[in-house]
Amino acid sequence: MNAPGIKDLRPLALGELIDRSATFWRAHIKPLFLLCFGFELINYILSKSVVVALERGNLFFKGGPELQSRMENDPTSLFGDLGTMMGATSVLWVVLIWSYWLSTLVVARYVVPVQLGESALPADGLRRGLHRLGSFTGAYVLTQLWGLGISLLMMLPGGALILLGALLSQTGSNSRPATIAGLLLIAGGALLAMLGGLAALFWYFLRFSLLAPVFAMEDLSTLGSFRRSGDLISGRVAPGFMGRVKVRAMILFTVVAGILIAVSFVSGLPAWIVRFAYGNPFDAAAAAANPIPQTLLVPVELLQVVGQSFFTPLALVFSAMFYLDMRMRREGLDLERRLDNRPPTSA
Template sequence: MNDSPGWATPGSSPSDGERPGTDGGAPQSSAPAGGPKWSAEQPPPGQWSSPGSATPEPPRTQPQPQPGTGWGQQPGTPYGYPGGPAPWGKPPAAKPGVIPLRPMDLGEILDGAVATMRSHWRSVLPITLVVATVVQLISVLVQKYMLSDLALSSPEDATVDEMLNDIGATLSVSVVVQFIQLLGTIVVTAMLTMIFSRAVLGRDSSVSDAWRDARPQLLRLIGVTLLTAVGALLLGAVLIAPGLLAENIPLAVLGLLVWLPLIAWLGIKFSLASPALMLEKSTVITAFARSSKLVKGAWWRIFGITVLTALITGFVAGVIVFPFQMGGALAFGGGFDGILNGTGATSWGVLITSAIGLIIAQTIVMPMQAGVTVLLYVDQRIRREGLDLELARAAGLDNYGTTGG
């Protein structure tokens, strides 16, 4: 974001394993060169008794930072946790926005995504609702006019050529619909990334702000998405096509078994390329390199969180969409007979009711998926590069990291 100095460009942050505050990554004192490095709250060195003195001076107590100054918590609740220290043994951390500024666990990442959807719904809801509506409107028209010419005869009555034509037409429609969905997802991801990045700092963001920040990187984000999809397809062709061309089914199956885990590994390895591209204003190649660097050593953790998020969002979407699809098929598609023989699949009633369910589901699911990805990116940069210090400065917490925060 142009107005958020918390997102450092690649190369300006410490390398992996070097957190600010440790050897090799400690922030420099603001004291003049050669001057004492004590904080303003500590006595100067001359007032401490020297070893072996006859009248040792009683120990002094360092003043503690006052609660309720700079972190936004209630008076009498130190470190932002009601009742005292952080629960469950977690270190205290400032929380200017939707997440605490420290390494997060699974629950905190999911909670941060939901909290952003709830507290910034005026920005999140219009983006996802408009994009989902446009995508589903185009998809309904494509399905209606491309599937209307299919031969819907029963399998026992259809010839081989008719069945092949039906399969080819269905695949064509599926490819077109998926491509439309992909473009919509890219726009939503770009704009929601900016909203979530502001929410981390506790700042509101309007739809116009999100579009203004996301627009310069939109073409590059399309490049990242298409390059990922094309790479996966080419890799599948290299591994599976030889077996199919040779009519060797075991070889094709072996290629498929190699392709699936390889795609999963590469997908997680480059899963943070999108937020890296948007928030660091980097190039396509640099975004892939940054994602690979941030994921290194944490692949299984990111894989687990990503899969769990996919299961949760898939379940939520299924619960929403299924009643609309069944209700539309029963009301407008000829009942169970139309469902079984597929004759009602292209009726306007079925397509429209299914699209309504998909619009509702995508409006809820897309922010969740985008939010978890952005917060995973932030979490990995906090763990590896000390991004929490930069986020605290961007949020106006000037004493963060120097007075117990």
């Protein structure tokens, strides 16, 4: 099974990387869909279970008069509900990101051999994922700890402004200018902290974008794979600003992420139409008073899952292509393959 353009194995320009990823995705849409649909379905079941459980037992999700009354009379009694909501959503986030990286590993194990002209089956990726599951999960835990440290570091300036604003408001409570200045510092700090969190999130996906392909194709230990992915995404591969690997990766992943966000929005339109038909979905009290029947909501959400299963592989294919491009630019993988496939010459 050969991919289009396999005879032209060489380092690619930015536009060529996106074009070849899209070409491969179109040519192998069925096996890629089958590989991703299972992950997307499991993710949906987990997310739906958490949301339904919170809607039934968490006041912040249920909304209504009880939440308003508790916030006015005894706001401290809501700390338990707040902690439960934050804990459940945090655990769900960690599991969903782990599932995303694992699906990237599975798809990369199918894409890279095909691009190198070797035979490969979707089942090969699944077997590889199961074989490397333990070491991959260990590396994923390391990425989460690394990402948590970077998030705290990037959100630290905003947190300092919030703390300074709170102190200024408290010490100058009798002074109107001091109170206004404190509120401005708190608002600015919150905005700065939010931007720092978004920057940390973007950095996380950029820094570990090649971890899953490394696990898919190279037999390294947990720490070895962690370091190897960092080496591949660091430094430069060409002169000039655009020669920096992180700059190239940032541009390419931004383009692909934009495509996926647009596709996700389109595929999610039926679910949003149903939600708005039953009132304002952002008003918890109205949603609680007029709940959407799950027999109507689940089918349109499953339609969104199917749509995402068709288009999410494009991003996963791109990760595999970018891994190949880094191997060719840094290690001459394309030249090595040509030498290995060169016919013998007579004396």
